[in-house]
Amino acid sequence: MTFKPAPWPRKLRSQEWYGGTSRDTIYHRGWMKNQGYPHDLFDGRPVIGIMNTWSDLTPCNGHLRELAEKVKAGVWEAGGFPVEVPAFSASENTFRPSAMMFRNLAALATEEQMRGQPIDGAVLLVGCDKTTPSLMMAAASTDIPSIVVTGGPMLNGYFRGERVGSGTHLWKFSEAVKAGEMTQEEFVEAEASMSRSSGTCNTMGTASTMASMAEALGMALSGNAAIPAVDSRRRVMAQLSGRRIVQMVKDDLKPSDILTKKAFENAIRTNGAIGGSTNAVVHLLALAGRVGVDVTLDDWDRLGRDVATIVNLMPSGEYLMEEFFYAGGLPVVLKRLGEAGQLHKDALTVSGGSIWDEVKDVINHNEDVIRPADRALTDHGGIAVLRGNLAPKGAVLKPSAASAHLLTHRGRAVVFEDIDDYKAKIVDDALDIDETCVMVLKNCGPRGYPGMAEVGNMGLPAKVLKKGITDMVRISDARMSGTAYGTVVLHTAPEAAAGGPLAVVRDGDMIELDVPNRRLHLDISDEELAARLEAWVPAHERPESGYAWLHQAHVMGADTGADLDFLLGCRGRDVGKDSH
Structure with a gap:
């Protein structure tokens, strides 16, 4: 710690607007006085x-x-x-x-x-x-x-004697309804205790x-x-x-x-x-x-x-x-x-x-x-950063919210091309999926959704929940709510909408998750992966919103914070020019 306070008193930035007796100063100061501020408030x-x-x-x-x-x-x-x-x-x-x-x-x-x-x-x-x-x-x-x-x-929230955590119990109770363990009426009753x-x-x-x-x-x-x-x-x-x-x-x-x-x-x-x-x-x-x-x-x-x-x-x-x-x-x-x-x-x-x-x-x-x-709840509680051919620029997982038995897992991919595809398929009992599979959600990253929504903790299919299964490996370029839990791989970069390897995962591909060794691997040959990426064609849809268009054009990857590229760096507190 080496901070040395600046000398005081000194001229402050606000005095560029309010200090002195010039026409411009009186313009700025005079209008503020219509709120009843006395003159000495503008004294520096x-x-x-x-x-x-x-x-x-x-x-x-x-x-x-x-x-x-x-x-x-x-x-x-x-x-x-x-x-x-x-x-x-x-x-x-x-x-x-x-x-x-x-x-x-x-x-x-x-x-x-x-x-x-x-x-x-x-x-x-x-x-x-x-x-x-x-x-x-x-x-x-x-x-x-x-x-x-x-x-x-x-x-704190409470429902029938149980502590209710906002968000966390929303996911828990929603899954319980799908599993037949809670009625819709009870879910609505519990709503009142979530945000009291x-x-x-x-x-x-x-x-x-x-x-x-x-x-x-x-x-x-x-x-x-x-x-x-x-x-x-x-x-x-x-x-x-x-x-x-x-x-x-x-x-x-x-x-x-x-x-x-x-x-x-x-x-x-x-x-x-x-x-x-x-x-x-x-x-x-x-x-x-x-x-x-x-x-x-x-x-x-x-x-x-x-x-x-x-x-x-x-x-x-x-x-x-x-x-x-x-x-x-x-x-x-x-x-x-x-x-x-x-x-x-x-x-x-x-x-x-x-x-x-x-x-x-x-x-x-x-x-x-x-x-x-x-x-401790876990000895290794930090965010795990995974890499491999499926996430060359990284993906993240929260070990303290994951299931220990799934931190090392190999399973068959069940792919959802976007959030609408997920919503359509997950309610279909004919979906070929069980608890050993790996759920893969694409096109939900910073550019793809757009905006990188909190949809990475995909709800499990009802037929799996009814077996008493509460967690599966899930992988996406999306985020998940901080209130959520599960063995969920997030922020996969590069994202699918930018042509990352996630974009070319297919149903039936085998995926290996190895959190202890920080590895996320799509089990196909390098040649096959290269061929799929070469054949990949990006979607060209201009959003209706002007800001969404600007965002898609300039947003960076999740691996660097998903900021807009032209906003990087400290640009300082310039006062600009007075136009009056």
Whole structure:
């Protein structure tokens, strides 16, 4: 940790709009005064943009308007000038074809809001899956001092005495209905228990994973990740973050100071320890690309391989985020990693201090929720990166969510050409499939779906479920929800729509999965594979949406984060030219 605060006072970026008495300055300042702001607010104090992803159509973030008021209170207290700015909100449960397609659009839109407006610092008010990475990507591209405040997870759900994890039990109950173990009426009854308070998923799904990643990266105050949305301490965290961002602006503590290689390595190891979502892979790769730090899939495999999963939360374990918070939350996990020599203790955080200073004195209040290493859920909890002739640029699998007996498997391919083909075939009892087969789904990657939807954890056919089978090997170029589970190979690269080997897999081909040796192999000759690839013809369909066309034309592969190629790199916080 070598950060040296910048001198204060100094001229801030916002003064290019508000400082002085020129015609242009009076134009900018005068219009702002129509909201009742007194003249001395424009005297050079830090202007803090609260980038708020609230939306009625983003239910996970539905409480962020209230939370923004606490952020504002903190900014006022610290002598700043808070301005709330609506940010593009990509809702996981409403956006079609996939929220992931709009992560990059949200990052682009937020970047331009930060770049083109008089903002000296930003509070990234986020929650739902894509809102956290998209706003961090924007902050990394502009390098304006920024701090993450997440909305927090919802409270535990319960159905007939059983803990219900949002998302996780959606998949579980849906399969139970198909297997004849649960009625449709019971499924509808259980719906009411899945989302019983404001907040994000209460499992270690993508939202909670990305909140944990923000904290492990040092981009949020210590303890931010796990506080429930409706807990009063969530509002306290928001207010403290509002205070802190003002000092960050004065110190000129930027994302590029915090988002170093050490920070990413801490986050990758943390993901293994918490049993985090595979979605963190594409999001952190994209974020690293924005700030210009060299992070690859190989780093994910190297750093996570020997990290034990010690957080006993669904979908890998049995508890939910509420218990995780009561146990001590992410600071306890970071302390454990530090004690095990798996944390860069000197990594800088938004607090201005090191990550170790933030966590070294915390206490674990429940060792069944955050377990000691000798009682870990799995000794090797990181993301497994697989390679072979079926995935030359890599594919990923989450061992803590997989079935141990399937981690080494050879089976006959049952191929679905796209998601519509899957939906048509999977309900047909005549489909030639059993539990030994390998389900293969094509054309669901970044370019193919488009947008890389969370369809990789394909539901099993009813005739297999009725045997009591709950898992099969599944392979695709898609993603899966962080709340999901199973022996699911994801993000296969190059994707089928880009002419990757996945595109030419045929029904009946034998596929070998060997997770211990990180191998994914299509059992045909090199000559046969080359001939199939030579004969492959891409689909030429222009999407109706203008942005979908732009996305398909410029999106990169999952192995590098599925960002748009022209958005790579930190472009800084230029103020541009005043057109008035």
